[in-house]
Amino acid sequence: MLEVQQLAVNYRGVRGLEPVSFRVSPGQLVGIIGPNGAGKSTLLKALLGLVPAAGGVVRYCTCPLHQQLERVAYIPQRSQIDWDYPITVWNVVMMAQTRQLGWFRSPGRAAKAIVKAALARVEMLNLRDRRISELSGGQQQRVFLARALAQQADLFLLDEPFTGVDQKTEAILLEVFEELRSQGKILLLSTHEWGQSLNQLDRLLLLNQCLIADGSPQQVMTPKNLRQAYGTHLGNPLHQDLETSFFC
Amino acid sequence: MLHFLLEPLNYEFIRNAIAIGLLVGILCPVVGSYLIVQRMALLGDVIAHCVLPGLSISFFFGIDILIGAFGSGILGAFLIAWIRSQTRVKVDAAMALTFSTFFALGVTLITVLENKLDLDSFLFGDILGVTAHDIQRTLVIASLILLVVKLFYKELLFYTFDKTGAQAIGLPIHTLYFGFMAAITLTIIASMQAVGVILVISLLVGPALTAYLLVKELHQMMMVGAVIGAIASISGVYLSYYRNLPSGPAIVLVSSSLFLLALLFSPSQGLLTQPEMVNRSARIFRRFKPAERSDSP
Numbered sequence: 001m002l003e004v005q006q007l008a009v010n011y012r013g014v015r016g017l018e019p020v021s022f023r024v025s026p027g028q029l030v031g032i033i034g035p036n037g038a039g040k041s042t043l044l045k046a047l048l049g050l051v052p053a054a055g056g057v058v059r060y061c062t063c064p065l066h067q068q069l070e071r072v073a074y075i076p077q078r079s080q081i082d083w084d085y086p087i088t089v090w091n092v093v094m095m096a097q098t099r100q101l102g103w104f105r106s107p108g109r110a111a112k113a114i115v116k117a118a119l120a121r122v123e124m125l126n127l128r129d130r131r132i133s134e135l136s137g138g139q140q141q142r143v144f145l146a147r148a149l150a151q152q153a154d155l156f157l158l159d160e161p162f163t164g165v166d167q168k169t170e171a172i173l174l175e176v177f178e179e180l181r182s183q184g185k186i187l188l189l190s191t192h193e194w195g196q197s198l199n200q201l202d203r204l205l206l207l208n209q210c211l212i213a214d215g216s217p218q219q220v221m222t223p224k225n226l227r228q229a230y231g232t233h234l235g236n237p238l239h240q241d242l243e244t245s246f247f248c
Numbered sequence: 249m250l251h252f253l254l255e256p257l258n259y260e261f262i263r264n265a266i267a268i269g270l271l272v273g274i275l276c277p278v279v280g281s282y283l284i285v286q287r288m289a290l291l292g293d294v295i296a297h298c299v300l301p302g303l304s305i306s307f308f309f310g311i312d313i314l315i316g317a318f319g320s321g322i323l324g325a326f327l328i329a330w331i332r333s334q335t336r337v338k339v340d341a342a343m344a345l346t347f348s349t350f351f352a353l354g355v356t357l358i359t360v361l362e363n364k365l366d367l368d369s370f371l372f373g374d375i376l377g378v379t380a381h382d383i384q385r386t387l388v389i390a391s392l393i394l395l396v397v398k399l400f401y402k403e404l405l406f407y408t409f410d411k412t413g414a415q416a417i418g419l420p421i422h423t424l425y426f427g428f429m430a431a432i433t434l435t436i437i438a439s440m441q442a443v444g445v446i447l448v449i450s451l452l453v454g455p456a457l458t459a460y461l462l463v464k465e466l467h468q469m470m471m472v473g474a475v476i477g478a479i480a481s482i483s484g485v486y487l488s489y490y491r492n493l494p495s496g497p498a499i500v501l502v503s504s505s506l507f508l509l510a511l512l513f514s515p516s517q518g519l520l521t522q523p524e525m526v527n528r529s530a531r532i533f534r535r536f537k538p539a540e541r542s543d544s545p
Contacts, residue, residue: 048416074416085285085409086466095406099417104399131464151417 001025002065002155002186007056009039009046016042018210019056024203026184029177031198031217033191034207035230040190041077043207044157047188048074060155070099073148075158078140083133089143090128093118096150118150122172138169145176156180158189162197174200194221256489264378265442265495268386269481272439272451273499275390277459277473278397279435280452281466282428286408290343291325292452295429296436296445297347298324300354303370308361314385314437321433324350329425373444373496375485382441389438393431397470404428405466442481443496454503455480461507461514476506 002024009017017039024030032040045051047058049066058065065072073096096118097111107115119125122142132140141161148156161173174197177187181202191198198204204220206213206229213225256262283289302320306313324346331342358365369377397404407414407424415421432452439448455477459469484499491498512520 045412050412050415069416069418072416074413076410076412076416080412081410082285082287086460086464086469087405087409088465091405091465092409095402095409095413098402098406098419101402103403106402157416 001061002188003057003059004047005057005059007043007046007058008054009042009051010054011042011051015054015209017046020205020207020211021056022205022211022214024186024188026186027181028202029181029187029189029200030203030205031189031191031201032205032207033194033198033220034212036192038208038229040192040207041159044074044159044188044190047157048072065155071154073151073153073156075144075148075156075161077159078137078144078163081140083135083140085132087132088128089119089124089130089132089135090115092132092143093146093150096147099151114152115146115150118146121149121176122146136166137164138166141165142169142172145173149176154185156185156187156189158187160191161189162191162193162195170197253486256486261376261378262485262489264380264383265375265485266482267383268378268442269375269485269499270478271383271386271390272435272442273455273477273479273481274474275386275393275435275477276439276448276451277455277477278394278470279431280454280456281459281470281473282404282408283432283452284456284460285466289449289453290340291328292432292436293449294328294343294347295321295325295433296440296448297354298350299433299436299440299445300351300370301357304354304357304361304363304365307363307365308357317437317440318430318433320350320354321436322429325429325433369444370440371444371446372494373440373442373447375442375495375499376488378441386438386441389434393434396427396431400424400427401467408466443499447496447500450500450503451477451480454500454507458503458507458510461510461517464516477503480506 004023005021006019007017007021008015008019020043032043034040042051046053047065048069049058060068060071093115094107094111097107097114101107101111116125119128122145124139124142124146127135127139132143135143141164145161148158162170165173177189177200180187189201198217198221201217203215204213204217205211206220206225208229212229213220213222257266280289280292283292299317299321302316302318302323303313304316305320306316328339328342328346331337331346332339355367357363358367366374403414403419403424406417407419407421411421414424435452436445436448439451443451456469456473458476459472463469463472480503481499483502485495487493487498487502488495510518512518515521
């Protein structure tokens with residue numbers, strides 16, 4: 001059980017996230033949605049203590065989460081990474097074993113087997129020796145998913161995993177999420193897209209500086225909640241289309 | 249040919265120059281690779297200028313210049329990090345202001361404290377005046393840094409590739425950052441004698457950047473960069489001996505020429521050898537052609 005109580009964030013003296021509280025049970029796939037700048041990434045980072053919290057507590061299995069980071073796999077937004085970095089697919093996924101191996105130790109046979117299995121699961125094993133700058137956006141996202149899998153974590157936090165990926169990658173992401181859910185893992189992912197993939201989620205947290213709604217996708221995606229989160233932007237025909245497509 | 253290579257070795261100052269050139273030629277690209285992949289190449293230049301006040305003060309008090317220069321360089325680096333974290337000032341502006349201030353302070357201190365510090369050799373290096381003690385010191389620094397890079401390679405790889413991810417798995421990123429700053433500062437101090445503070449950035453960045461165009465992984469970039477750095481240093485010393493050129497600039501020019509060669513002929517990323525690049529150049533050329541015609545009478 002992941003338990004968040006009154007977690008708030010200040011950014012350079014300005015409140016970035018009003019206190020939020022929620023609980024997530026094992027085997028739940030939770031989406032954090034909201035407009036750009038709503039604090040979705042900030043919430044994910046604050047859960048791990050990557051940005052200093054202005055108050056609140058985050059517990060996993062009754063202990064503070066930041067004391068058991070080895071149980072967490074975090075996938076940053078793809079835009080945060082320099083994809084021209086000189087590194088191959090294999091070595092990005094091998095980073096997952098950094099903590100498990102500990103200081104001064106090189107990966108052994110067991111670590112290599114874990115990395116290989118993770119790459120095979122996301123259908124990237126044949127590209128293992130490729131430099132990451134030569135991958136498509138979807139393939140890059142799959143490499144990061146493989147890295148998260150190779151961490152063998154219990155809690156998965158994913159920042160905008162669906163942004164700019166192809167259909168094949170989206171399908172693989174959803175399949176892997178489903179497998180992890182059936183293994184009793186907790187998954188939290190942020191997204192600003194309102195595609196059909198939202199229907200695959202057990203639960204949504206609608207966010208805009210504060211928690212506006214929390215519940216199943218049908219409970220959360222009501223015109224009233226959306227208007228509250230997106231404000232006047234909802235008059236935008238694009239949003240109306242998305243809204244219609246979601247409720248169809 | 250053999251005579252050409254062996255003749256300068258009759259002189260002790262050339263042997264010393266080659267020894268220190270080899271050491272910094274290997275060390276600089278290893279540390280410089282981390283600077284490049286983090287897009288922090290100019291930080292090397294900044295720290296190089298920031299060591300001057302410490303150098304002057306340690307000269308005045310008669311303490312080892314390593315201590316003063318190290319303290320001063322680290323202070324500069326942290327000042328920039330502090331300005332960046334506490335204000336809205338962008339990092340390039342903070343760097344420009346910090347290094348020029350430190351440099352001005354250093355030059356002022358040399359005058360005020362009446363140091364017998366040779367500013368010319370500090371700025372441009374004096375590889376032909378290297379002593380056995382300098383070589384020993386550089387050897388210790390180089391061995392220490394290379395050992396640390398070897399021991400913490402996987403953690404540094406994670407940190408430089410994905411800082412947020414590294415923090416998320418609980419790596420001590422602040423300690424890694426401090427260690428990294430210390431390594432750059434020590435590398436600069438070790439290289440000061442060879443190429444001087446103005447040109448040290450070239451040895452940090454040049455060979456590693458050349459290697460970046462040739463290989464696909466960080467550790468390969470470091471190894472190939474070290475080979476290129478060593479070649480540049482030694483060729484620079486020979487050029488300096490036979491052509492009577494200033495040695496620091498000669499090393500830098502060899503290093504930059506090698507970069508130019510890689511830029512044009514790298515099998516994977518060369519402007520003249522990579523198919524995609526060749527096509528792109530052809531397209532750009534075609535685009536400019538009509539304009540040329542219309543200009544001609």
